[in-house]
Amino acid sequence: MEDINVINNQVRRMKLSGIRKMFKLADETTINLGLGQPDFQPPEDVIEVYWKAMLDGNNCYGSTYGFPALRDEIAHHQSKYRSDLIGENIMITVGATQALRIALESTVDKGNEVLYPEPGFVLYAPQIRLTGAKPVPYPVHQNNDFIPSLEKLEELRTSKTKAIIVNSPGNPTGGVFAEKAVKQITEWARENDMLIISDEVYEMMVYEGNHVSFLGDYDNVISINSFSKTFAMTGWRIGFMVTQSDWIEQIGKLHYYTVACPPTPPQHAILYALKERLDFVENMTRTFKKRRDVIVSRLNDIPGIDCITPKGAFYAFPSIDLGMSSDKFALMLLEKGVLATPGNAFGPAGEGHIRFSYANSTENIHKAMDIIEEMVEGLDI
Template sequence: MNTTKSYIAKKVEEIKPSGIRKFFDLASGMEGVISLGVGEPDFVTSWSAREAAILSLEQGYTSYTANAGLLELRVEIAHYMKTRFAVQYAPKSEIIVTVGASQAIDIALRAILDPGDEVIVLEPSFVSYIPLVELAGGSAVAVQTLKENDFKVLPSQLEEAITSKTKAIMICSPNNPTGSTLSKEELKGIAAIAKEHDLLVLSDEIYAELCYDDEYTSLGAIEDMRDRTILISGFSKGFAMTGWRLGFVCAEESLIQAMLKIHQYSLMCAPTMAQFAGLDSLRNGSNDVEEMKKSYHRRRNYIVESLNEMGLTCHIPGGAFYAFPSIASTGMSSEEFAEKLLIEEKVAVVPGNVFGISGEGHIRCSYATSLEQLQEAMKRIKNFISNHS
């Protein structure tokens, strides 16, 4: 091979590897580490859903499904979205079952973006948003949300970021990494701007089932927003099905048909047995979801109170399973804090700067682990702060 020539696409070369992965790799070779870094439930998928997948295999359902997914599953997703979140989609033409919510975001961006189109991304944001915008040929415009506003975007910030090239706004509520959750009124403010400037909104609602203090509002349920919203969700977080890689995207028909072209050529369909498990989760999993939610709620209250008591100020996250405390009082950068904490106390957290500039001075702590593990982790963090005070 010609070593003087690069065969790698420039846009791929320029994308940085995930900052989260770096700390997973560091922690993986150490014994006795308590990980508050993993963004997945510590619960296993319900036995009922696992049985449904096993039964589908025993009955020989090992072929492709329709590109858009089992119609039976899409009908159930439509019913779920209508009864649970008050937004209605046609099962045959407005829903695609995807390989996780991440693939749904990918095909949505590739379906709508031409070279040079801009997407407003609210930071701190999940690490894949900006790379996926760039891989789709678009330009990401980061808007920095602030701790003083509980990391919620102000309408004035959106107005300032919009240009003639803006195609869409990307939101995530409840948010990863901050846990901040947009109220109905706050969503109306975003909707008004989207309508005024004729923009689409990609709404990542993967944590919708994990909303603690207020009733969750889907952006698609806001008046006149259904047809300009690309609603992304899935089974990973609320139904504890991360390894099944099962998500879905809902949108008006022309958008879905564009996404379906990309989906059918790149992945054909989501795994059949995973779809049967998802079908069972929607039909029989509500009690399991509620029990998980109660457990996360208790853990949230414990970890936020503990962090604040030790001087790492932390707002109360409205949803998801992340706390995002400030470590500014220690005088360390996010990366320095996370690296030293891992080496000295064997607690793995994610430095806030991997989620964008406004995440600097913070760390992300996942409380998707047992209360006993959280209690031990808080003791270790408190000892770490004492040693560096």
């Protein structure tokens, strides 16, 4: 086919996510510890409400900002973090992915710098780059529970730094910010007139204590959230953003020109789920916690693997000291039938780690750990 150079350089330069690359190499017999989504289905009654919403004729465009009753209900839930929130502070989006995209596009300009965690979720750097701004990674380390150091953040800050992306509970690390870290970073952002974009999609999956939101008392925060993980509905593509109401109005223009409105029928089902089925996420989180304890203890029994106990989300992110790169280790594992994600898929600072998702049965986690144990025993190190 004649190539007339249609695809621009910006897109040509983008790299395929390392997670997706690994998936292409797996087959149906592989034990999948690569999944970034719960291995659960949404509650049946929630699915029925979705179905009924469609049968009742809710198949048309809705408000760009989202279904008003759902915005009110989300505000009610988020008001545990900030008491003055109302429906106008919420915008329903097409997943957290699109919420983050329009939040960045509406706030950050060419010439700005945006700090983001590394190892960190794969969306951050490409989405920052799309705005024309410069992505500046800040490191998070296992020896500090994957919480950023304020000294390091200050070292990386320049006069061009407009925003910082934070993520707690974190993907891929499972790190959770305690109140002290949230307060310190908030004060530092306040002193430097910086926007905080806080990715809180794993808000409901915290194993010890409570989630501490960045919404708190600082006004210059955009919280990014989603129902993908909360109700095991990653394919429904419903997320939301929480911020100042005048910012919601402004960002809403970009939202309209991007998607017109978020999908209508699932919003009915999610409103029902938020009111009636929070027990679902509580039970799921209890199951994840049990699996977490199994995987962490099994990993730490393997020589050369060191895993701190993740406090949230559903990922273990151990360091590996086995005389090989994390890519090589992940490929060897895949050959033996276990899919995991090499740490460098989350940025160069993730090298030396591997991400295991425990969104799989305890039985499969044990099987996978048996395989890893045997493989490592056979290594000549």
